[in-house]
Amino acid sequence: MICRKRIKDKNFQENGGKILKNQRVRIFSEAELAKATNNYADDQKLGEGGFGSVYKGVLTDNTMVAVKKSKGMDKAQMNVEFQKEMSIVSQVNHKNVVKLLGLCLETKVPLLVYEFISNGTLSKHIHDKGSRILASWTNRLRVASEAALALDYLHSLADPPVIHGDIKSVNILLDNNCIAKVADFGASVLMSPGQTNILATKIQGTLGYLDPEYLMTGILTVQSDVYSFGVVLVELLTGEMPNSISKSGEKRNVIQHFILALENNHLFKILDFQTADDGEMDEIEAVAELAKGCLNSMGVNRPTMKEVSDELAKLKALHQKSLAQQNSEETDYLLGESSQSFCKNASPPMDQSQTVISLQIENYTNSN
Template identity: 80%
Template sequence: MMCKKRRREKNFRKNGGTILKHQRVRIFSEAELEKATNNYADDQKLGEGGFGSVYKGVLIDNTLVAVKKSKGVDKAQMNEEFQMEMSIVSQVNHKNVVKLLGLCLETKVPLLVYELISNGTLFKHIHDKGSQILASWSNRLRIASEIALALNYLHSLADPPIIHGDVKSVNILLDNKYTAKIADFGASVLLSTDKTIIAEKIQGTLGYLDPEYLMTGVLTVQSDVYSFGVVLVELLTGEKPNSISSSGEKHNIIQHFISALETNNLFKILDFQTTDEGEMDEIEDVAELAKACLNSMGVNRPTIKKVSDELAKLNDHNQKSWTQQNSNETDSLLGETSQSPRRKVDHEPMTPSQTVISLQIENYTDSI
């Protein structure tokens, strides 16, 4: 027990605990997180990536958390990635970015403790055909707009600016209200004044990776724009970036999408249906935005601010149209109710069945 205690204290000091314990970040003990995750039981595992695994935990005050635990294969590399992720997420504060709750510094590679996002990944909802959240175009458009807002914050409003470096549907989580939140900053970098980073190694996920970054090793904010374009295509088509056809051949959804858009066959490859002309116009606008984001040359892609502004405008228009349509339906219902024969209270008392019908109409009208 004494050896274990000394090991924890040594790790705590090595991981900067002496300084961090005075910062505005919660420091968790190793024992506290082991208890919260039932000693990292398999049935608590939420997901796994290059850095390690993420486990669901319940703290002693019943707060639900997600604990990111390193695989610990290359401890030096993992520690470097942890330090980078910690330095980034500890300064980020945006409603569409997953919030860091605290750290555990008693392990060789520290643990990150995030808020638990309850409804899983966007990837799961796109590719699990049983999910209903993406059945409507309005939800797809809203989620796309929220992702773009978060990226615009990282690129333009964070100080210093941040390149996420691994934008993909697996790294976008949906909370209990299905609000989108960007997660996993393991491949992220802080930007210098020249807005570019020459990477020592290529990081990211094939299918979402900017081809220009792949060829040159130069990472820019426009690399995130390309990856976001891939996510937009995924949201529109319901297809994975590099899927395999029934014949076993690789199917490049990006090329297929651009070809369909250029030959006026966009609506044949959508993952959802709509007959609303206003929505169809919005879908075409978003498809054109996605195509612009997927330009092979970063300099020719729109900035994420321009993309975010355009999506926000489309989303606002969509919400106003929905509200107006709902209002018209309500007016129609109230109009029909007001034109129905009125009873004379003094002379024609209602029967029990009439009373029930009247109450149902009043309650329904009040709820509207």
């Protein structure tokens, strides 16, 4: 028992416990998180990545959390990865970025504790046809706009700026209000002020979403995130993963198929949802053109994340204005129908001349 406590204390010190105790994050004990996750039971596992697995947990105060536990890899390497991710997530603060709640330093490799995001991944809702969250264009456009806002924040407003490095639909989560939150900073890098790229020691990310320029040069840039986000936009529009299987059973390049459909004015044929009217189709085409720009093979020719975010915010505002106008027209129509119905059921008003004659006859009768 004493030996085990010494090991925990040693891990705590080696993992920077003295310094981290002064940070604005909660320090959890190993026992707390083991209890919260039912000893990391398989049925508590939310997902798995290159860094490790994420488990759902419930703290003693009934707060739900997501605990990121590393794989059994080289401790020195895992500590480097942990320190990098912790230094990033402890500094970012945005409504569309998953929040770090705390960490555990008593384990061989520290554990990260995040807020629990109840509705799971964007990927799940795109590809699970039983989900109704993305049934409308309204929600797809809003989710795209919120995710873009988070990336714009990371590139332009975070201090220091951050390249996410692994943007994909699995790393965008939806909370109980279906608000989008960008997650998983295991492949992310911090940049110095004014820096826009970094030479990667190893290629990280997910095939299909990876910037081809990054794959060729090994240089990760903010525009690499823009490319990956363009792939997510295509996924939102078509409902297909980057490397999917066609109905004939053949592998096909979804990106090339998408661009070809857009250029041949066949976009409506590959959409994954029903459009309400021509106004929505105009918005969808604008988003498709934006996605095409993000997917340019040369990073220098892609829009910045700020430009992408601003364009999506503008389209979302126009969409909301259009919805408000439609609702107003429907209300006016229903009120008009109700008014006509009331008039049909009411007695017709008496003519003024008839009223005078009636009074005269009544007076004559009474006088006699």
